[in-house]
Amino acid sequence: MAKAIMKKRNSLPQVAWRESVHRYLTSHYMACKLSLRNLSTSPLTTFLSIFAMGVCLSLPMSLYLFVKNISHLSEGFDQGSAITLYLNPHASTKEVDAILQRVKQYPFIKKATFLGPEKTLQEFEAASGLKDTLALLGENPLPGVITMELNPKETTETELLIMKEALSKMSSVKSAAFDYDWLEKLAIFLLFGKALAHALYLLIGLGVTLMVGNTIRLALERHRDEMDVLNLVGATKAFIRRPFLYRGMFYGAFGGMIALLVTYIAIFTLSNPTQQLVSLYQGIFTLENLTFYDTVTFLAASITLGWLGAIVAFVQQRRALKEY
């Protein structure tokens, strides 16, 4: 008997805990249902708001994909991914060793080779066929060089530019250059593109938040009666606010889906012309699409923006809705 009572007593908190979880989930389910129902009462307005949001969100998404594809394109030039350091003519063996040691510290350097002035001259004579002309010069005009092969998959454009800058500043290095100059320009362009994309993410994010905020603000005004009724029959502030927060999240989620759809359509449309263009230059390149991670991150971000927008609406209306 005592055991049974003890067992019953122990199970009571568990029941209460289960019940409160059930109530919490039920109230979220209700809020979700309420907000979906309210969205469906004015389908055209809802669709237009979501569509506008989707188009806005597709801009940073497209820019992200553009930058990603250009980065991918530059990765294809493995053989061009090399940097040459031109040394001062009087660089000592000790200084050359110091540079080589320094260069090997970079994890993305696959191989670093030193060519002395004589060897450089020999290679130049062989490649140019100007042996006799060069013999007329009193001394070897060519400096020693260190050529570095990179592993482009293990580095970024930024890291390469930083490394190039650092090595150029060494006293025995006269200059440093990418073997393909345009690759350096592309790297700078990509850096600019990424910075632009980040600025655009912020701006569009702010725009979408304000857009959702304004839509929710109007909804708050329209549903004032509903809020009063809920308040009167004992709904908590959280309960009253929740359908509007869900509404913001739905705007974000559906807007995000439209943006993804627009982006997928753009990729699909551009895929064939890009293939044809690349094949003209005997290249193999396929447009990179959004990964699963990209898609999930993007949707989560747009849902968060919608939620933030709803919060903004409540902050804007805090005087009128002081009891909520």
Added chain:
Amino acid sequence: MITFFNVTKKYPNGHVALSNVSLEIASGEMVFLQGHSGAGKSTLLKLIALLEEPTRGHLVVSGKNLSQIKQNKVPYYRRKLGFISQNPKLLNNYSVFENVAMPLMIAGFDRFDTARRVRAALERVGLLDKEHCNPPTLSEGEQQRVGIARAVVHKPRFLLADEPTGNLDPELSLEIMKLFERFHQVGVTVLIASHDVRLLETFPYRKVQLAKGQLITSLQAEEELNHG
């Protein structure tokens, strides 16, 4: 029990809705609040529902001083009340069933219990056959009855009605008042604010007379008969 201790309510625009009102309403009692428009009847009910706060004095309901109830506990206090106004404020996008079920859904009742209670409340107000209708398709009297069903569905201890028959014809008004009387008979404390003196005279319950925010008389039915 509901007790007003020297309660004054002054609105921000300077209007004094209630002035130094002291009043006691016993548990399970049915009381009519009489007075012209602007007498302070609605404010008195709003103070009980914590929709307004007194400027001076205090109000005790079931032994609890309302001014000491924390803001986050107010919704739980309101769940003990049923509030009916002249405009029942029904949600037009929701069916009659959903409107009535609202307090139960908020309180976290399960679906089965909610359906059972809602149907019982609708049956009591004679609208069981209208559960799937939306409020705009109902007459004013029916809408008011839906409002009453919503106010009583969670079996409140106090029923506050602010001009519940304001828009209704005499016959329907009488019917609604009889409905309130039935709730009073099962032990609910009922407070009805109305300016319809003739209607209230047909019921033998205490009448509290208010004028310009002041308590004029508070007569029991018997006293009233003697005075008459």
